Amino acid sequence: MNLQISRPWKLLSNRVWRTYTGGAVLNQWQQNGIPEDNHFPEEWIASVVKARNPGREKQTNEGLSWLKTEGEPLLLTDLIQSDPEGMLGTDHVRRYGTHTGVLVKLLDSAERLTIQVHPDRSTAEHLFGSPFGKTEAWYALGTRQINGINPYVLLGFKPWVTREHWEALFHRQDIEGMINCLHRIDIKEGQVILVEAGIPHAIGPGCFLMEIQEPTDFTIRVERVTPSGLHLEDHSCHQGLGFDQMFDCFHYKTYELHEIIEKCFIKSRLLSSQPDSRSKELLGRERCAYFSMDELEVSATPTIIPPQPGYSVGIVVEGMGEVRWKGGFETLTQGDCFFFPPQIEDMHLISNEHGLRFVRCYPPD
Structure with missing residues (x-):
């Protein structure tokens, strides 16, 4: 393959x-x-x-x-x-x-x-x-x-x-x-x-x-x-x-x-708040060792997603935009679901003018 x-x-x-x-x-x-x-x-x-x-x-x-x-x-x-x-x-x-x-x-x-x-x-x-x-x-x-x-x-x-x-x-x-x-x-x-x-x-x-x-x-x-x-x-x-x-x-x-x-x-917990993005923890490791979830809200400014050692699953909850990475891109629309392998280079999200809500789900540590 x-x-x-x-x-x-x-x-x-x-x-x-x-x-x-x-x-x-x-x-x-x-x-x-x-x-x-x-x-x-x-x-x-x-x-x-x-x-x-x-x-x-x-x-x-x-x-x-x-x-x-x-x-x-x-x-x-x-x-x-x-x-x-x-x-x-x-x-x-x-x-x-x-x-x-x-x-x-x-x-x-x-x-x-x-x-x-x-x-x-x-x-x-x-x-x-x-x-x-x-x-x-x-x-x-x-x-x-x-x-x-x-x-x-x-x-x-x-x-x-x-x-x-x-x-x-x-x-x-x-x-x-x-x-x-x-x-x-x-x-x-x-x-x-x-x-x-x-x-x-x-x-x-x-x-x-x-x-x-x-x-x-x-x-x-x-x-x-x-x-x-x-x-x-x-x-x-x-x-x-x-x-x-x-x-x-x-x-x-x-x-x-x-x-x-x-x-x-x-109770959710705010992780970061920037002019063009906001992230919150929906479910953290301290409450459940088997999985975790967070949610990212982004605007039209590209938001970098740092490489991670493990995989994650992403769901577009609301909005439209693109996910880009070294070598390609995919359009995003409400309801789209993605599998993200680890160590994706230069990955970032871009929203249209209405904003984008994106949930990422993680496996056990």
Whole structure:
């Protein structure tokens, strides 16, 4: 494979089937087709993870990201395999091999997602043989009211919940009882929410989020029918663990409302402010060792992006412009997503007159 590795790689759109409906706002934001809700409410970005969708096994590459090239599209996994250190960085490859160690998504919910949980690393290793669990963080890019309901999330067990009570509610399929076990918290655009693996949660309707997470698709669901009426296969609930062992994935620590808000809602931090650019930390290493995010706002003046020892993933949240580097350039428009290998020479961003907002997501140190 004879390609220049050290350059930004534009990612092709990668919509993934899910058990819930949504995607209308995501379509509109991407300026991509008719803004309607369906079962493809998620865009997986820089993904080397295959989606776990029982019944769709014939979709062999569902979830994997493709790159734009001068010729035929190329799987990101194939380009990484051709030059792991060039694509990921020497230190990253030493620790994680050819795995990116992180997954980025965009998701837009038209209905409440089923109540769910994801295993932590030790549980994932024990039950799934995976070195990664699924801690995740959400950055609220936008919200909408659906049927007069303000966007919200369900998050964390209330103080009186026990494992025995939780399992009993599941076996009775007492959905209202399960909802009542979790804190309901309204969310607003611009908020960042960190959901550690093991904490039960559900995203409500009307949430347009950027998600950064550990790179797995292990989702334990306790509702056997989605809010819109889709009956789930057993495997979609327990992911092959069975209906007893799946409850080992929950952490049964309980929280008062103020405790779960303090634990999960992250305050952004200003990193720098210049006449032509402004950057802020959305999620830092001190709050999560598995990934981090920052956001850059730039004007028409070129903003230099210093070379970094590791890779990153970039998403154009708003605006238009260009990314330039030694030997080339790519236009930028809202919704564009990029994979940035390490040590790109002379890379800088240029906005049009309306400004540019750009989020960069980083793997583990």
